[in-house]
Amino acid sequence: MFSYNIIFFFVFLLSLPYLLVKAVSSKRFRYKxxxxxxxxxxKQNDYILIHLASLGEAKAFLNIKETVESIFKKKLLFSVTSNIGYDYLKSQGLEVFLAPLDFNFLYKRLFKQNLPHLAIFFETEIWPSYINYLKKHNTRVILINARMSDKSYKFYLRFKVFYETISKFDVIIAKSQKDKEKFDKFNNNVKLCDNIKYALRKKVFDNDFLHFIKMDNKKIFVFASLHKLELEFLRKGLIDVLNMGFRIIIAPRYLEDLPLFTDFLKELNIEYTMLSKLASIKDCILIDKFGVLEAFYSVSSMVFIGGSLSYKLKGHNPIEPAIYNNFVFCGLYMDSFAQEVEFLKRSGCLVQIDNFDNLKSYILEYEKSNFCNLERKTQEIITCYKNILSKLIQV
Structure with a gap:
């Protein structure tokens, strides 16, 4: 660890001019x-430390926050590496601080008065000085939702300090079988649970427009986060879904593209109304405001995820609609959410389609089987974590 700190210190010194320029030019970078x-x-006594990277990890951890609190019955104190994660956790009324640079002497100052009862690190947050300092002072340390890319795997094997650091975790909970197999090379106590990010919780919405569109109890199909590149793919799909008796909700990915969507609907002779002008209910509603898509997921039964019909796009999160027991359709280009797609396929909640010619048959097949129940899978993830973490209080 001494050599690691020396090397890290020289890297810091060499990077200092860049860091100072960055701090002056970027408000986000110089934040605290x-x-x-x-x-x-x-100053907090008898607490559990949760170390996260940024916003996505913070939101994901909150899926099991209540589980952790119920098991250990101690206050949670959060450590993050980004200002975005810091601001988000603050907005949730949680106690949080920005993690210092990974020097042993800084942790000595940070934990001068009180060490945590337990430290939980998230995903790829493997900081040698941070973890080794806590272990040296008898704090149990675990890594949850652990993931390791092939590139990181080769890197960790090459450098002894990382190899030894990973071996010191009291338990590692990997998020996939492939990740578990990699961590098995470094640590003898690796468990497996599904990705915490899949364990989203339903929200309850009370928007006036929801009561309005549900008045006649029509089934609702949402075309979510559509890009302008995808409009031409939709011609047959929109007509088929309308003819099957659905009310369709169309949500453009970017509101500046609304004129293209209105022209497209007029060309198809589809009567529509803007959400902001919802005076009379129609079978096609075009969303023209931000922040309401999840509310529509809560009342729909099927969703098509946009950003997935062109190789130029990478898809959008399919978990968000699925948690409301929507069956999810998407195109073949979901590169940014490949693992989420595979998870939903295994759960019977998603199918990928290459065109809309067969959308009608997929809808009919799903309506007969109705086999998507993501709530059950969500509970399985939480139960898996509960069972593993509960064993820590017996040690």
Whole structure:
């Protein structure tokens, strides 16, 4: 660890001019910059430390926050590496600080008064000085939702300090079988649960427009986050879904593209109304405001995820609609959410289609079987974590 800190220190010195320029030019980068190099000692007693990277990890951890609190019955204190994650956790009323640079002497100052009862690191947050300092002072340390790319795997094998650091986790909970197999090379206590990010919780919405569109109890089909590149693919799909008795909701990915969508609907002779002008109910509603898509997921039964019909696009998150027991359709281009797609396929909640010619047959097949129940899968993930974490209090 001494050599790691020396090397890290010289890298820091060499990078310092760049860091200072970055701090001056970027508000986001200089955010609480001095807190990272001069951390304030933690005053909280008898707590559990949760270390996360940024916003996505913070949101994901909140899926099991109540589970962790119910098991350990201690206050949670959050450590993050980004200002976005810091601001989000603050907005949720949680106690959070920005993690210092990975130097042993900074952790000595940070934990000068109180060390955590347990430290939980998330996904790829493997910081040698951070983890080794806690272990040296008898804090149990675990890694959850752990993932390791092929590139990282080769890197960790090459450098002893990372190899040894990973071996010191009291338990590692991997998010996939492939990740588990990689972590097995470094640690003898690796468990497997599905990705915490899949364990989303339903929200309850009380928007006035929801009561309005549900008045006649029509089935609702949402075309979500559509890009302008995808409009031509939709011609047959929109007509088929309308003819099957659905009310369709269309949500453009970018509101500046609304004129293209209105022209497209007029060309198809589809009567529609804008959500902001919902005076009379029609069978096609075009969303022209941000922040309401999830509310529509809560009352729909089927969703097509946009950003997935062109190789130029990478898809959007299919878990969000699925948690409301929607059956999800998407195109073949879901590169950014490949693991989520595979998870939903295994759960019977998603099918990928290459064109809309066969959409009608897929809809009919799903309506007969109705086999998507993501709530059950979500509960399985939470139960898996509960069972593994509960064993820690017996040690």
């Amino acid at each position: 910059f001095f807190d990272r190099i001069n951390p304030k000692p933690i």
